[in-house]
Amino acid sequence: MPAVPSPHPCLACGACCAHFRVSFHWSEADPDMGGRVPIELTAPLRSHERVMRGTSQAAPRCVALDAQIGVYSRCGIHDRRPSSCAAVPASWEFGAASAQCDRARLAHGLPALKPDDWAGVPETVRNPLPE
DSSP states (O other): OOOOOOOOOOGGTTTTTGTTEEEEEEEGOOGGGGSSGGGGGEEEETTEEEETTTTTSSSSTTEEEEEETTTTEEEETTGGGGHHTTOOOOOTSSSSSHHHHHHHHHTTOOOOGGGGGGTTTTTTTSOOOOO
């Protein structure tokens, strides 16, 4: 019987989406500028920035996050997420620790990911690096 691939560790986490403010250039939410982030899920931040709703507060939690932190996690706009989200790799996803990932996981009482957490996760399942 073939081995069942391990799930991506982020699918049982969601800590980064409930720890950091997610800000990005306003054009990422402007369809006339080629933006793909749904503008209704964002709010103005500064003159050239927008923020994902829910992330610019004392206890951040992205409006697009469907998760029980540490149990399951799903981004409702993963294919249209802001570049700032795509730029944060999970620790050891690409062979190195990620300070942002580790900090978010520790803040939610989760251990930092280790290289072994990626055993069995096919390369095709890992998030592509941002372009």
